[in-house]
Structures are given as structure tokens and as C-alpha cells.
Amino acid sequence: MQRSLRLMAIRASSPSLLRASVCMAPRMVSAPTTRFFSVSPMKFNAKKDETSNGKEESAEPAEKDATSELSEVDQLKAKLAEKDQEVTLLKDRYLRSVADFRNLQETTKREIQKARDFALQKFARDLLESLDNFGHALSAVKDETLAANKEVSQLYDGVEMTKNIFEKTLVRHGISKIDPVDERFDPNRHEATFEVPQPDKEPGTVFHVQQPGYELNGRVLRAAKVGVVKGTE
Incomplete structure (x- = not known):
């Protein structure tokens, strides 16, 4: 704005001076200069090397990451295999424990049943003597006495x-x-007190029972005292 006012004042005062200034004005304007920048090959190669080095450095961590991932997978596989072994071991222990518990149950049942079956063992042994006395009393009475004395006969019948x-x-x-008469001699159930050869019987056969034996639920309380047939030499 100030420049236009100044030009107008100069034009009004001196037209010739204005023309001179107008003619000289184009000489004072200078054209803009363009600068061209050149990149040296060394710098370009350096940048290229830096770029390639960056790529190589970025490739190395990628390889390291892949290696680390593989190592983690191997570790997980190893842990999984270890856990599978532990599971197999625990399963085997569980099955063994169940089998042992069932065996214990069966053994306990058998022991309880044996305890029930043989609870009277000691008491029964004490009763055997009384039962033997009944037999001794009955065997002491002769047939002639029974036939001659009615009271003795009645007493005999009562005791029997x-x-x-x-x-x-x-x-x-x-x-x-x-009462093993005519049976084979069994050392687990019989007690041989004497042997007598008898031609009409097989050797080793029981032919006489001196004292009967008793057993409680298959277990021998007292072996029978017997006479056994002797073999011929």
C-alpha cells in the first residue's frame, strides 16, 4: 500500500523519473536459481549396506524366534510325555490299590467266617470229655445185667x-x-494206636475205633484213635 502511494507521488512529481525507474526495474529482478544435489556413490552404497544390514539383522531375530518357538514346542512335548508317564504310573497304582483292597476284603470275610465257624472250638473240646464219659458209662453195662435188672435197663436207656x-x-x-471203620488211614484225621495183620482186610485200613474223633466245620478237633491193619512183610 505504501509503495503504490509512493509511486503515485513520484508519477505526479516527475513523469520522466517514473519511466526511468520502470525501465530499470526488470534488470533488478533476478531469476530464481535451481540447485541440483548430487549423491555420491559411496554414500548410496553406504545407505544400501545399512539397509541390507538392517534386513539381515531383522532376519536373525526371526530365525531366533523360530528356534525359540521350536524349543518351546519340544519342551511342551517333553512335559506332555512326562505327564503321560505320571498318569500311567498313577493308574497302575490305583489298579493295584483296588486289587489289594478287594483281596483284603475277601481275606477279612474269610477270617470273619472262620472266627464264626470256630468260635466254639475251645468249648467243644471241653464237651468231648463229657461225651466220652457217656460212652464209657454205656459200655460198662453188660447185656446180662440189662436183661436181669429192669431199673438198670431204664437207666441205661436214659443215659443213651x-x-x-x-x-x-x-x-x-x-x-x-x-468214626472211620473200614476207611483208609488218614494221618490228618486218625491216630494209629496199634497195628494187627488181618488177611481179609487190605493193609492200611482202619478196622477198630478205640476212641472216636470229632471235627468242627471240617477242622479236626480231636483225631480218632484207631487200630490199623498191618501189611504182610
């Missing part, structure tokens, strides 16, 4: 009935009599 009831009571509680 008591003995039979006593034996039946023992049988109900699992106590049975061992």
Missing part, C-alpha cells in the same frame, strides 16, 4: 438218649463225629 441228644446238639453247631 441223653448221649444221642447231646451228639445231635453238637452236630447242629457244626461238630461231627469221626
Whole structure:
């Protein structure tokens, strides 16, 4: 704005001076200069090397990451295999524990049943002497005495009935009599007191029972005392 006012004042005052200034004005204007920048090959190569080095450096961490991922996978596989072994071991221990527990249950049941079956063992052994006395009393009476004396005969019948009831009571509680006449001698159930050769019997056969034996639920309380046939030499 100030420049235009100044030009107008100069034009009004001196037209010739204005023309001179107008003619000289184009000489004072200078054209803009363009500068061209050149990049040296060394700098370009350096930048290229830097770029390539950057790529190589970026490739190395990628390889390291892949290697680390592989190592982590291997570690996970190893841990999984270890856990599988632990599971197999624990399963085997569990099955063994179950089997041992079941065996313990069966053994306990058998022991309880044995305890029940043989709870009367000691008491039954004490009763055997009384049962033997019944037999001794009955065997002491002769047939002639029974035929001659009615009272003795009645007493004999009463004692025999008591003995039979006593034996039946023992049988109900699992106590049975061992009377092995004409059976093979069994050292687990019989006790040989004497041997006599007999031609009409096989050697090793029981031909006489001196004292009967008893067993409780298959277990021998007392072996029977017997006479055995002797073999011929």
C-alpha cells in the first residue's frame, strides 16, 4: 500500500523519473536459481549396506524366534510325555490299590467266617470229655445185667438218649463225629494206636475205633484213635 502511494507521488512529481525507474526495474529482478544435489556413490552404497544390514539383522531375530518357538514346542512335548508317564504310573497304582483292597476284603470275610465257624472250638473240646464219659458209662453195662435188672435197663436207656441228644446238639453247631471203620488211614484225621495183620482186610485200613474223633466245620478237633491193619512183610 505504501509503495503504490509512493509511486503515485513520484508519477505526479516527475513523469520522466517514473519511466526511468520502470525501465530499470526488470534488470533488478533476478531469476530464481535451481540447485541440483548430487549423491555420491559411496554414500548410496553406504545407505544400501545399512539397509541390507538392517534386513539381515531383522532376519536373525526371526530365525531366533523360530528356534525359540521350536524349543518351546519340544519342551511342551517333553512335559506332555512326562505327564503321560505320571498318569500311567498313577493308574497302575490305583489298579493295584483296588486289587489289594478287594483281596483284603475277601481275606477279612474269610477270617470273619472262620472266627464264626470256630468260635466254639475251645468249648467243644471241653464237651468231648463229657461225651466220652457217656460212652464209657454205656459200655460198662453188660447185656446180662440189662436183661436181669429192669431199673438198670431204664437207666441205661436214659443215659443213651441223653448221649444221642447231646451228639445231635453238637452236630447242629457244626461238630461231627469221626468214626472211620473200614476207611483208609488218614494221618490228618486218625491216630494209629496199634497195628494187627488181618488177611481179609487190605493193609492200611482202619478196622477198630478205640476212641472216636470229632471235627468242627471240617477242622479236626480231636483225631480218632484207631487200630490199623498191618501189611504182610
